[in-house]
Amino acid sequence: MRIRRNKSKTPIKMPALDELEQEYKRTKYVARYLEVLRSTVFTLITVAAVAVLIAVLLLPVLQIYGTSMTPTLSEGEIVVSVKGSTFETGDVVAFYYNNKILIKRVVCQAGEWFDIDSDGTVYINGEAVEEPYVTDPAFGECDIELPYQVPESRIFVMGDHRSVSVDSRSSTVGCVAEEQIVGKIVFRLWPLNEMGFVH
Numbered sequence: 001m002r003i004r005r006n007k008s009k010t011p012i013k014m015p016a017l018d019e020l021e022q023e024y025k026r027t028k029y030v031a032r033y034l035e036v037l038r039s040t041v042f043t044l045i046t047v048a049a050v051a052v053l054i055a056v057l058l059l060p061v062l063q064i065y066g067t068s069m070t071p072t073l074s075e076g077e078i079v080v081s082v083k084g085s086t087f088e089t090g091d092v093v094a095f096y097y098n099n100k101i102l103i104k105r106v107v108c109q110a111g112e113w114f115d116i117d118s119d120g121t122v123y124i125n126g127e128a129v130e131e132p133y134v135t136d137p138a139f140g141e142c143d144i145e146l147p148y149q150v151p152e153s154r155i156f157v158m159g160d161h162r163s164v165s166v167d168s169r170s171s172t173v174g175c176v177a178e179e180q181i182v183g184k185i186v187f188r189l190w191p192l193n194e195m196g197f198v199h
Contacts, residue, residue, distance in 0.1 A: 060182055061189070062094055062101060068159035068166070069103055072133050072198065078190035079103075079198060081183030087155060089124075092198055094182040095157070097173060101182055104167050105133070108156035115147040116169070120162055123147075133199070138163035141170045150175055 064077045072092065073079065081094050091106045108114040108124055115123040120137025122129045126147075131137070140162045150156045154175035159165025168175050185198045 060094070062103070062182075062185075064103065068161050068164055069105075070161045071135055072105075072160045073103065073185070073188070076190075077188055077194065079185050080187040080189060081185050083183045087181070087184060092185040093155075093157065093176070094185060095176045095180040096182065097180065102167075102173075103185060104157035104159050104165070104176075106155050107158045107168070108150050110150050110152050110154055112156075113147045113149050114156050114168075116142065122158075133160050134162060136161060136163055140164075141166055143171050144169060153178055 060081050060083075062079050062081060064073045064075055064079065067075060069092070087093055087106050089106050089109060092103060093106055094101050094103045096102075107122060107129075113123075113125050115126070116139060117123070118139050120134075120139055122131060140158075148156075154177055156168040156175050158167045158169065167173055188194055188196055188198055
């Protein structure tokens with residue numbers, strides 16, 4: 001085994017104690033910084049994943065297309081819906097229909113009788129219904145036999161803009177089954193000047 005010797009005869013300079021301490025502190029700081037950075041990135045990814053899951057599973061965010069719900073909801077507005085299984089008359093709900101999501105208002109529950117006259121007045125179980133959210137009542141596209149009884153486990157829905165809305169009055173759409181429902185529309189996010197609860 002051969003041992004190399006320092007032929008230059010230049011003495012090897014050993015770092016001073018304070019230099020060693022500074023280097024130790026710097027290395028420790030870098031290690032701590034990287035640990036905090038890693039932890040922050042992990043936390044942000046976790047929060048983002050949870051937010052996506054909540055948005056998809058519990059609080060779907062939807063954008064309004066069309067004019068069937070004016071004046072309550074207008075085209076381009078962004079709303080939040082809440083998943084649930086029970087909906088009351090007057091609730092605004094989103095539901096799947098032919099690979100699209102439609103938004104309408106619950107007008108009649110399972111087992112109740114729906115009727116509408118030529119001027120657009122709605123009757124539930126023979127009594128006229130007050131609908132302050134409707135500004136333009138109309139008979140609309142209606143090809144069902146009146147009066148109509150809502151089948152079990154279904155809800156009868158209509159758009160607030162009655163003259164243009166295609167809804168449960170049309171046999172094409174019909175009544176909405178529980179499994180079709182995305183959720184109840186509860187809050188408007190956009191535009192900011194209209195932000196607030198949806199009634």
